[in-house]
Amino acid sequence: MKICVVGAGYVGLTSASVLADLGHTVSCVDTNIEKIRSLNRGEVPIYEPGLKEIISRNEENLTFSSEVIENIRNHPVILIAVGTPSLADGKTNLTYIYSVVDMIADALTDYKTIITKSTVPPGTNEKIYAKLLQKGVAPEQFAVVSNPEFLREGSALYDMLHADKIVVGMNKNDSKSLNIVKSLYKGIEAPYIVTTLSGAEMIKYTSNAFLATKISFINEIARICDKYEVNIDDVVRGISTDPRISPHFLNSGLGFGGSCFPKDVRSLEQSAIEKNITPIILQAIQSTNHSQIDYYIEKLITVFESLKGKTITVLGIAFKPNTDDTRESQAVYLIKKLSQLGCTINTYDPKATLPFLGESNIIQFPTLDQAVTDAECVIIATEWAEFLYLDWKKLKQLMKGNVILDARNCIDPLKAHEHGFQYVGVARS
Ligand SMILES: NC(=O)c1ccc[n+]([C@@H]2O[C@H](COP(=O)([O-])OP(=O)(O)OC[C@H]3O[C@@H](n4cnc5c(N)ncnc54)[C@H](O)[C@@H]3O)[C@@H](O)[C@H]2O)c1
Ligand SMILES: O=c1ccn([C@@H]2O[C@H](COP(=O)(O)OP(=O)(O)O[C@H]3O[C@H](CO)[C@@H](O)[C@H](O)[C@H]3O)[C@@H](O)[C@H]2O)c(=O)[nH]1
Numbered sequence: 001m002k003i004c005v006v007g008a009g010y011v012g013l014t015s016a017s018v019l020a021d022l023g024h025t026v027s028c029v030d031t032n033i034e035k036i037r038s039l040n041r042g043e044v045p046i047y048e049p050g051l052k053e054i055i056s057r058n059e060e061n062l063t064f065s066s067e068v069i070e071n072i073r074n075h076p077v078i079l080i081a082v083g084t085p086s087l088a089d090g091k092t093n094l095t096y097i098y099s100v101v102d103m104i105a106d107a108l109t110d111y112k113t114i115i116t117k118s119t120v121p122p123g124t125n126e127k128i129y130a131k132l133l134q135k136g137v138a139p140e141q142f143a144v145v146s147n148p149e150f151l152r153e154g155s156a157l158y159d160m161l162h163a164d165k166i167v168v169g170m171n172k173n174d175s176k177s178l179n180i181v182k183s184l185y186k187g188i189e190a191p192y193i194v195t196t197l198s199g200a201e202m203i204k205y206t207s208n209a210f211l212a213t214k215i216s217f218i219n220e221i222a223r224i225c226d227k228y229e230v231n232i233d234d235v236v237r238g239i240s241t242d243p244r245i246s247p248h249f250l251n252s253g254l255g256f257g258g259s260c261f262p263k264d265v266r267s268l269e270q271s272a273i274e275k276n277i278t279p280i281i282l283q284a285i286q287s288t289n290h291s292q293i294d295y296y297i298e299k300l301i302t303v304f305e306s307l308k309g310k311t312i313t314v315l316g317i318a319f320k321p322n323t324d325d326t327r328e329s330q331a332v333y334l335i336k337k338l339s340q341l342g343c344t345i346n347t348y349d350p351k352a353t354l355p356f357l358g359e360s361n362i363i364q365f366p367t368l369d370q371a372v373t374d375a376e377c378v379i380i381a382t383e384w385a386e387f388l389y390l391d392w393k394k395l396k397q398l399m400k401g402n403v404i405l406d407a408r409n410c411i412d413p414l415k416a417h418e419h420g421f422q423y424v425g426v427a428r429s
Contacts, residue, residue: 001025001183004075006068006100008035010046010259010325011117011149012081014156017054019079020062022187027075029068039064047324047351050157068100073107077180081117081149090266092121101128105135108142113180115145119204119264121271125169125197143177145170146197148204153258154322163190169200205271208264209282214249215256216288222252223295225427232409232427252426253408254334254381255292257319259327262289293334296407297341299424300377303403308342311400313375315368316382316408318352326355331381334407335362346371350384369398376401383410392419 001024005016008030016028030036035045044052055062065071072078082096097118104114114132116125125146132142146169151159166188168181178194193203222232232252240247256262265282272279297307304310319329326332332355338345345362347354348371354364365371368386372378372395380387388410396402396419404416405424416423423429 001077001180002075003027003077003079003184004029004071005079005081006030006072007081007083007096007118008032008039008045008064009081009083010048010153010156011151012079013044013046013051013055014048014151014160015079015081015117015149016062017051017058018157018160019184020058021054022185023061024184025061026058027063027065027071029065029071031066031068033066036064036066047322048153048156049322054157069103069107072104072112073109076111077113077115077184078104079115079117079147084118084120084263086263086266089270091270092124092263092267094120094124097124097128098131101131102135104142105132105137108132108137110141112142113145113177114142115147115181115184117147117149119148119208119260119267120146120201121267122198122201122205123271124201129171129197143171143174144197145174145177145181146200147181148200150204150207153325154320161188163188165193166190167193167195167200167203169195169197171197205264205268208261209268209285211249212256212261212265212285212289213281215251215261216285218250218252219255219292220288222427229429230427231429235427251409253292253383254296254330255289257328257330257333259319259325262286262328293330293337295426296334296379296405297337299426300379300403300405303422303424304377307338309344310342310376311344311346311374312338313372313378313399314338314345314347315349315371315378315380315387316352316384317347317349317354317364318382318384321382321384322351324349324351324353326352329355329382334379334381346373346375348372349382350386369394373398374400377403377405379405379407380410381407383408387411392416392421396420 003019003024003026005012005028008028016026020026038045080100084092087093125144129144148167170177225232236250239245269279269282314335316331335345339362348365348368403422413423
């Protein structure tokens with residue numbers, strides 16, 4: 001099958017390379033000429049485990065181009081994977097989606113199956129369909145399919161290849177599109193969930209909102225446990241054998257970040273408000289998440305009284321391990337907050353770079369050892385593998401102080417105590 005993937009971001013690049021690996025001929029296009037140039041030089045603009053390797057082994061049937069309209073014209077299947085960021089009011093910015101729809105309308109000379117992979121609010125695929133009709137495209141010339149993506153950054157390829165479901169939203173009786181989607185993913189064993197266009201959109205938002213709910217819920221429980229001196233690990237162990245609860249997504253810590261949960265919860269909140277529904281739970285999830293950083297700062301203040309003038313090392317900049325993505329990273333928000341409180345912040349991340357420049361009290365170091373030297377306190381803000389088993393003896397020699405704030409519940413407090421550190425955590429000691 002000949003497929004044009006529009007957008008060379010996390011989802012576009014992962015989809016394009018997996019589809020090429022499944023034997024399709026794929027052209028991945030992006031309006032960002034620099035991104036396409038670097039891909040054509042063999043450089044992958046994002047860090048995602050295995051992505052560089054899968055792209056290079058599919059050289060023959062995976063091409064990259066910034067000629068978006070031309071490629072849309074020459075391919076019968078179009079997969080839209082452009083960004084859908086937040087607007088200032090929390091609604092979704094659909095400019096990129098509609099710019100692709102305009103390009104499709106301009107390029108359409110023969111039948112196209114238009115598949116939306118991007119996360120879009122309920123009703124958007126219906127609007128895409130209506131917009132194409134408005135632009136004079138005949139209904140028999142195209143089909144619109146909603147096929148949301150559920151991959152996680154850091155394990156994107158695995159997640160796509162081992163999907164727990166493939167969600168397909170379509171207009172009524174569109175068996176042609178369903179067959180096309182099935183041929184597209186031939187080789188991936190997963191149950192198909194077939195629904196309406198808006199049904200598929202809602203499945204995607206519900207999934208992210210539910211996962212975000214689990215995180216905020218356990219963070220709130222951890223705060224309560226903290227006050228009653230109960231270990232949060234014991235509580236999670238105690239509830240997670242119940243299959244109705246499951247052990248997943250119950251790791252309390254700094255809170256959720258990244259390019260999806262924050263913006264998607266905001267967007268779903270706005271979709272609800274638009275229909276006069278007050279989404280109390282969605283609002284509470286966000287409120288708990290926003291105050292997580294303050295809660296951790298309060299913990300530090302119980303140790304230091306004042307943070308002004310303290311030298312603090314923050315380990316981790318990315319919003320989670322195994323990615324260089326810093327979009328809405330809680331680690332970055334924490335660094336900014338510490339800076340406002342008058343600290344000197346030394347930081348280190350194996351892959352991510354600080355997304356801002358110019359503040360003389362915030363320095364990113366190329367190694368962990370350099371970053372922790374002379375620190376009065378080390379905070380683990382992202383649970384990268386190399387932070388899980390710290391060389392305690394060396395750390396003791398390099399640091400000026402002995403405080404470790406574990407903001408991801410990822411190290412063993414006993415080990416820290418054994419080596420003479422003061423372990424600080426929420427509902428962990
Ligand atoms: N990142 C994830 O883990 C993830 C997972 C599931 C779903 N999603 C959803 O998938 C979508 C894409 O997310 P992402 O993180 O891959 O985005 P991204 O920001 O990394 O990449 C989007 C790309 O689209 C390109 N683009 C914008 N307008 C274009 C146009 N008119 N023509 C061609 N290219 C254009 C941009 O230049 C950019 O390279 C979003 O809706 C997101 O919510 C993301
Ligand atoms: O128990 C947990 C699990 C996650 N997180 C945090 O939650 C955020 C998101 O983590 P994760 O879901 O692993 O990463 P994403 O790559 O953002 O993936 C989410 O967002 C994608 C984009 O929509 C979806 O496709 C995925 O299914 C969904 O998991 C990160 O800040 C994590 O640190 C926690 O705090 N505790």
